[in-house]
Amino acid sequence: MNNPRHSFHLLPVLFLALLVPGFSRSQEDIAFRAIKVKGNVTAYHNENDETARLYTNQTVDDGDKVTTASDSEAVLRMKEKTYLCLAPRTKIIIHKLRQGDKGLECQINLVTGRMLGQLDDASQIAFEVTAGNVLFREHGTLFEISRKVDELTAVSFTGAMVANFHGKTKMAKDNEVLKLDHGKFRNKTHHLTDDQQGHLQAWQGLLAEISK
Numbered sequence: 463m464n465n466p467r468h469s470f471h472l473l474p475v476l477f478l479a480l481l482v483p484g485f486s487r488s489q490e491d492i493a494f495r496a497i498k499v500k501g502n503v504t505a506y507h508n509e510n511d512e513t514a515r516l517y518t519n520q521t522v523d524d525g526d527k528v529t530t531a532s533d534s535e536a537v538l539r540m541k542e543k544t545y546l547c548l549a550p551r552t553k554i555i556i557h558k559l560r561q562g563d564k565g566l567e568c569q570i571n572l573v574t575g576r577m578l579g580q581l582d583d584a585s586q587i588a589f590e591v592t593a594g595n596v597l598f599r600e601h602g603t604l605f606e607i608s609r610k611v612d613e614l615t616a617v618s619f620t621g622a623m624v625a626n627f628h629g630k631t632k633m634a635k636d637n638e639v640l641k642l643d644h645g646k647f648r649n650k651t652h653h654l655t656d657d658q659q660g661h662l663q664a665w666q667g668l669l670a671e672i673s674k
Contacts, residue, residue, distance in 0.1 A: 492559055492566065493523040494538035494546065497672055501534025501550075524559040530575070537672065542566065543582035544589075547665055549608075551575050557592065564588070576608035578665055595645050596627040602636075606661060614642040617658055 496503075496516055505516040508525030516536065522528055530536055530552045538546040548554065552575025559568050565586035570577070572593040581589055581603045591598040593609045602621015607614065616623060618634040625632045625640055625647075632647055634640045639658070641648045654662070 492540070492561060493521040494540055494556070494559075495519060495521050496536055497539045498535075498537040498668070500536070502531040503534050503536045503548075504529050504531075522556060524556055527553065527555045529553045537668070542585040542587060543580075544568075544585065544587060545578075545580040545669070546570070547578040547580075547668070549576035549578075552577060558590075562588070572607055572609050574609055576606065576661075578604075578606040578661065580604050580665075580669070596625055596642060599624045599626070604662075606658070612644040614640075616640040616642075617654065619662055 496518055499516055499518050503516045504513055505520070505522050506513045506527040506529075507522070516522070516528060522538065528536065528538070528548060530548050530550055532550050534550055535552075536548045538548070546554070553573040554575075554577060555571040555573060557569045557571050561567075565588065567588045569590040569592065570579075572591055577591070579589070579591070579600065581587060581600060583603045589600040591600065591607055593607060593614050594612065596614060598605075598607060598616060600621075600623055602618055602623060604618075604620040605623055606617040606619065608616075616625060616634060617639050618636065620636060623634045623640070625634070625642070627642065627645055627647070630647065632640055632650065634650060637652070637654055639651045639654065641650070
């Protein structure tokens with residue numbers, strides 16, 4: 463027989479699930495899942511204060527860190543077809559990954575290395591990347607940011623990217639590149655280097671492979 467006291471305590475939960483948008487979404491919906499892992503990739507899980515190898519199909523979420531060693535890389539994906547591709551010698555911290563009042567909010571801190579991101583153009587995700595004292599707001603769907611010591615290179619392959627630093631704002635649109643050194647804007651170019659073209663082609667090939 464059902465315990466009436468237990469049923470009573472469930473009522474507020476059911477009420478919230480009906481009224482609060484996204485309340486019933488599982489943690490799986492707001493986590494990155496590793497869909498491709500090559501070499502030695504580790505993840506620090508904030509929930510249990512533990513660092514361990516990251517394997518395919520494992521997840522990382524708000525507060526976690528992911529690090530790729532040399533000759534290692536990882537591709538992380540959210541349900542909304544949002545991808546992060548981490549190159550060798552890259553470290554990121556997921557500073558924010560949660561459901562906000564206006565939709566999904568995500569902020570990634572690029573500590574070092576190179577990260578390519580592809581966003582789902584049908585989603586309402588608010589996506590930001592921090593690197594040192596620079597904040598990038600992504601308004602496009604495909605971008606790459608690399609950080610080496612205090613040098614930053616940001617490429618907007620598709621759409622727009624807005625960089626904020628020292629009270630200044632710069633924007634890069636399709637196939638434009640922002641370069642910053644020690645927090646100072648250096649220049650903006652309107653063409654991609656051979657390396658950047660190669661990174662784009664490699665990602666397009668990999669995406670075609672993992673999307674099958």
